[in-house]
Amino acid sequence: MTQATATSTPFDLDRLAAPAALDAGALGERRRAALEAFRSAGLPGPRDEAWRFTSLAPIARGSFAPAPRPDAATFAAVERRAAEALGAAWRGPRLVVVNGWAAAVDAGDADGLTFGGLADALAREPALADLLRDVAPEAGALAALNAGAFTDGALLRVGPGAALPDPVVVVLATAAGDEPLLALPRVVVALERGAQATVIELHLALEPGATPAPRVVHDGLTQVHVGQGARLDLVVAQLQDDDGVRVHGHHARVERDGGLGLTLVQLGGRLVREDLRLLLDGEGAEARVGGLYLAGDGQHVDDHVWMEHARPHGTSAQLFKGVVGGAGRAVFDGQVHVREDAQKTSAQQTNRNLLLSPQAAVNTNPRLTIHADDVKCSHGATIGQLDEDALFYLRARGLDRDVARALLTRAFAAEVVDALPAAAAWVGDLVKARLTALTEVPA
């Protein structure tokens, strides 16, 4: 039995206030249990294996109040930022969540699509609560906090056999307030049997510039369900955010013959932490994951990936690339876990890192745990610098040193960027701009 002794946390949990629909019935019970689990665990610290290289000390010293629903002007400002980032792709079904609270922009009318604010949807149709699966205790204390206290967010369901013509966009924004805030958004994406969709989840801070102390802690969670034979392309793009601390989990379960294509692009921030937990839970399920994380001076990006093969004939391929400049830090921790039942699994995990400066640092730790005997698994990690021979070759042809560095760095990232679906081509432009800035060397 776990003891229910409350640990002190930097969050003012007494002021939690969620829409009534979330605290009713079985969902309410689950929330209370999860919150209790968080209270007794407290904030993860350096002794937690999963937080060895990423310190939450900057928020442990603060005091963060649960964020209230922002005003209309704030929502409008976030909408403008999102429209700016997406350009022509800012159309189709889309929704803005700010500090954990949703406002629909366009709910869409495609056949088979249910899309809107999470709290609204649950108030209208309490049975949808079944889509909010339990959050595994292994997912950690911050996932438990979201499970126990999320305020609102987005719910997207695609009915059996439906194929969405347009990508669905969910914006998860933070906006600073008068006091330091805690934002707790939840996103649920559920594709039923044979459904197909492209979803873009855009993370941004309204005021991304660096501040002496974090002004918003984002503790978000996205639950993804890919039903039998369904196909989801999910793009998660995190714009630069030096204003707050951004911890987010993506927990996905893929059923028989289902396919998930996930691209995770993080442009960097004061403290960005991703917990990706994928469960291939049906025969022939497939997951292809591309990741690109960038970190510059004063930034810290940490990706933890847990890929679990539970059934036979599953395929997973992961390619994570990191570019770290200045005195930036990045952490990659990847676990591939093949259960005894999961014969004929094919699993691959690659992590490559490019350090642009002598002060940049990366900790990488890819691991395989295999309990089945007939599998094909491989993993590997590298940390390197720009190739001096290639740099000289480019310069000898007349390209500036900075241009040559940027070109080589973009070439390094291209493998991930080029695999983005067409609807997310704008992410490539943002990456290009950010990489150019990262590669500039003071003369």
Next chain:
Amino acid sequence: MLKIENLHATVDGKQILRGIDLEVGAGEVHAIMGPNGSGKSTLAAVLAGREGYEVTAGRALYQGQDLLALAPEDRARQGVFLAFQYPVEIPGVGNAYFMRAALNALRKARGEEEVDAIDFLELIKSKMQLLEMNQALLSRSVNEGFSGGEKKRNEVLQMLVLEPKLAILDETDSGLDIDALRIVARGVNALRGPDRATLMVTHYQRLLDYVVPDRVHVLAGGKIVRSGGRELALELEKTGYGQLAGTGAR
């Protein structure tokens, strides 16, 4: 065009060039021959501005100015071109994109307008025709997976696109079959002119049948130990470098 005086250079503290004197005038083609490890590529690298080489004495003047004071990109912009002995593979950077970026960097430095993608394609295709190159190489990454001969032709292609005033060719003929050699020579000759100069490092006299040099120099032990007309190359082919004074200096 190029005047090298008493050039000494070290790599990792090791003395490689031990007093090179060499003058190449406009309109001239000079060949440099010499045993493996004698410093030929080192000389080429120092002239192109590769980092890691320390010039300990002497100087190199290019069009009357101090070449060694310039960054590699500035040398290129002023018309110096090095065809690499071992062209570098650059995965993820498209060959056509790279060459257009290079051409535009040079044009920009000269205050000329940039060439757009369509005009560039036309230009490069005509040059590729001259070199009998497969146009599929344009859409591949720079030198990635190219055969030895394709890499060498790709160097000559870049030279034809960039139209340097001073071309330094480091063993561009090595590893080529006789047909390829003739084609590469055609490319080099296409760029000969009264206001250009070429410095060719080679081990083989047969290149000199196609690109006839004005002068031939022998580099041994970090020094030019002998210079002569093209007949020197023929003589070397017969006698080897062993007979030459100074080869034992290393």
